[in-house]
Amino acid sequence: MCFTAPSWEHVLVLVMGAMLAPGKRTVSACLRMTGRAEAQNFSSCHQHLNRARWNTHAMARHLLSMVVNRLVPEGPVVIGMDDTIERR
Numbered sequence: 001m002c003f004t005a006p007s008w009e010h011v012l013v014l015v016m017g018a019m020l021a022p023g024k025r026t027v028s029a030c031l032r033m034t035g036r037a038e039a040q041n042f043s044s045c046h047q048h049l050n051r052a053r054w055n056t057h058a059m060a061r062h063l064l065s066m067v068v069n070r071l072v073p074e075g076p077v078v079i080g081m082d083d084t085i086e087r088r
Helices: 005-020 027-033 042-051 056-071
Strands: none
């Protein structure tokens, strides 16, 4: 796992806020959308994201495996790609 238990709680709040926030999805906007704008630990999300060392490849791999395991618990996963160019 890429996060400790306390930091995982912050991540869940930020992800939920990112899904709900219109416009720019900053940390502050995400926290406001989840009703935590007036919380005393408002700055702890900023501090956690600022001070942590991130292995983005490991996190992306773990997130992808969580999504695939949740949405497709059994069977193969087929991914299709279309290489045609869309004119605008």
